[in-house]
Amino acid sequence: MPVYSMTGYASAQLNGPQAPVAGDATPAPGRVLGMEIRSVNSRFLDLTFRLSEDLRAFEPPLRELLQSRLKRGKVEVRAGLEATSGEGLREPGARQLQRLGALQDMVLGWLPQARPLSVADVLRLATPETGAADWGPTVQSLAARTLDDLVAARAREGERLVQMLRGHLARLRDLAAQARPLVPQLVEQQRQRFLERWREAMALGGSAGAPTQAEAAQDRALSEATAFAIRIDVAEELTRLTAHLDEIARLLDKGGEVGKRLDFLIQELHREANTLGSKSATLELTRISVDMKVLIEQMREQVQNIE
Structure with a gap:
């Protein structure tokens, strides 16, 4: 199972249903649904939706979809309807214009103070909007596709994080191997x-x-x-440090939702490196402790991005 980062971005567009055509009006292209999902690291799953007014009704199913695929991260979903080229410029038919004219005459007969229809009013009335309910299948289809792209992006970023962590694990093992023979040598020197x-x-x-x-x-x-x-004996600290390194490597191999466990193990590594430094009786052991803490801090920053 792959390791997922909580950082990712995906966007997509999909043509929506065509607006209904009345009378002899010229058919107009439908609108385009645009959606983007971005996520950053967070301790829990935090979902934020920024949907256009005519898409607000789809927030509950979108929330359910994201909760089924994502476990952690601050996730923001944006979606809106975009006009395609030429939308709103559909040429009204003669029958539509006649009907609008008759309706205007009737209204003005009863309400002589009413404002006559403008060109914009005529074009708006002659171009019925697609009902929000008609966008349901389109919204779900686009959300599923965008979410797939987001999960794939998070998996790619997760793989990069794993490679970086494996490199740091190898360097920490090398530092631990350098520290082990120093203590017996120092003890023997002090005894002499x-x-x-x-x-x-x-x-x-x-x-x-x-x-x-x-x-x-x-x-x-x-x-x-x-x-x-x-x-000055640090054998116990080095043994625990090595055990933590082995467990981190095992979790990286296992994959899945390992971010919280990795974060805990990083804290334990930092504790052992601190103890190693406090027991240091040589400059070489102090240098090793400092190098360890630098590597562990770098690992901490990256582990916080893992789901």
Whole structure:
């Protein structure tokens, strides 16, 4: 199953039903329905509809359609009717003009103060509008097609995000591999320093109780070395970090709705990298911790776009 981004855009147009023709009027081309759907990242599914007045009745079925295909994202749907070339310029027929003239005479007979029909009034009355209900199949067909394009765009963007995340996972694994041998080396170096200090102390002091003091000093030096090793040991952090990396890779392979789980794992990665830095006793380990946190922050920004 693919991984979907929450970022995408799609638009399409579809010719609508023809307006009915009355009398001997010249047929006119119908209007065109235009629709666009755009989405960005969001914690939940947030739908916004910006429909023209004559399409408002179709918001409930459109909402149901989007909810069946999308799980997360701030989604905006725009739709409206656009006039095709020549619409509204249909030539009225003679019978229509005669009827409009007769109706105007009748109205003026009863209401002499009424305003006579203008050319615009005649053209409007001679061009009946297509009923909103007639647009139902067209709206549903166009919405399904536009939504398919949006989902495909989100899938393509999701694939790019997956490739980027896989690259960052590989770099984090390399950094973890660099950090592992540093701690044992540092512990051994520190142990040797403690023992050297013990030998120096024993060489400077000489007394009757020297053997007993030497043994006590050696035990203390070894205890301090052990405490130091415990304090800087990051093996547990590296083990948990590797486990989180494995789980992220598994989720990317699985696909589907993995955005929230990935976001949680990124937080855990950041916690382990912080602990690694706080326990650092060498500049090299500090550098590795900083490099890890930079990569993890980049991953966090991209994971927030995944559905």
